[in-house]
Amino acid sequence: MNIYTDKTQENKNQSVAGCIFQKQSSSKSTFQFIDNRSQVFQKRKFQEMANNHIQKNPLQYIDNRPETIIQRKLKEMANNTPQVYQLKASQDNQQTKRTIPFRVNLSPKLSKVEKTVVQRYPISTKETSPHFSSTRGRPSERNRKTVREAILDDIISKGPKNDLEKKLISSQAEKDSFLNGAWLSSNNADLCHKNSISDIENVLVRYGNNIMAGGALDLHTQYWVNVVSGGDTHAVSLFQIISDKSQGVQKIGRAINDLIKLLDSSAANYYPGINYVNRSVSFRPDPHVDMTTVADEGSLTPRSREILDHRKALATSGGYPYTAPRIDVDSYGQWVQTSSAGYVLVDPTQKF
Secondary structure (H helix, E strand, O other): OHHHHHHHHHHHHHHHHHHHHHHHHHOOOOOOOOOOOHHHHHHHHHHHHHHHHHHHOOOOOOOOOHHHHHHHHHHHOOOOOHHHHHHHHHHHHHHHOOOOOOOOOOOHHHHOOOOOOOOOOOOEEOOOOOOEEOOOOOOOHHHOHHHHHHHHHHHHHHOOOOHHHHHHOOOHHHHHHHHHOOHHHHOOEEEEEOOOHHHHHHHHHHHHHHHHOOOOOOHHHHHHHHHHOOOOHHHHHHHHHHOOHHHOHHHHHHHHHHHHHHHOOOHHHEEEEEHHHHHHHOOOOOOOEEEEEEOOEEEEOHHHHHHHHHHHHHHHHOOOOOOOOOEEEEOOEEEEEEOOOEEEEEOOOOOO
8 A cells, every 4th residue: 555655656756857857848948958869960960051051042131231232342343443443432431431422423414425526537628718617537646556655654754643544554564555555445444635636626627717817826725735735846836837827728727637636646635534434524624633632532633724724715715615524513512524533522713
């Protein structure tokens, strides 16, 4: 009887212990039973591998934070494109928490590419008035190696003003590629006119017709030609022929064509810039901007300032229509479109 009672008590104790163990097992206890049998262990490893694959699958999770997107884009794009320079500048702005935003394009109406203006050459010459007029076509002096050599020498002597120029003179291999004609296309770049050839042609055609109608030599036009040509003495001689009615229509016409061709080969009127921005600038002035200070701020180079000021003076002295660069003004200041770096924040005291 006692034995029976003891067995009953033992069963109750086991039952209570089992309940306690079950409660402890169901709670978040640090003590757990781990089944390390080989088949169970292998199954567990397969499950862990599957879980890890799901977590690392890029389709399951994409980090869309701005700084992460920039990093991702930088890896996807080629290292030598202007887009990379823009993304890096944007990244620098975020890291330094600058208050001035980085811009490539502003409002849609400003970023829209205007209708292409055909650059025409050579001009048409005839004995009756108007004696000189534009024709379709364009000079192609910038494709000559001697012109690229002069542009490269100019950059080296004055120092690089933008990222493309820094890259160009960074090694002999880059210089050789530029001189051989491959560098521009491989860097999404172009040789950009500070003063467009179409505008140069229009001014000279109008000036020649004014001379033939009895007009006098205009010093503002002469100064402008001198600056655009970089002080070339042959350009001065050609301009003097154009300014002399006694030279006759045919000789003046040839001098106008020769001067257009010379100015299209002038290193003083060129700089390497972003090709798609250059297409958007079209016939407008395309100032060369010194971008060596801050990523999206700059100032006109002295020569660009001279070319622009003398060209504006022609609008007053000779009535030559003047079109300003594309400009937008907001709370941050004056933004000017230039192939140097897209839209650049320029000192508002610099008038265009």
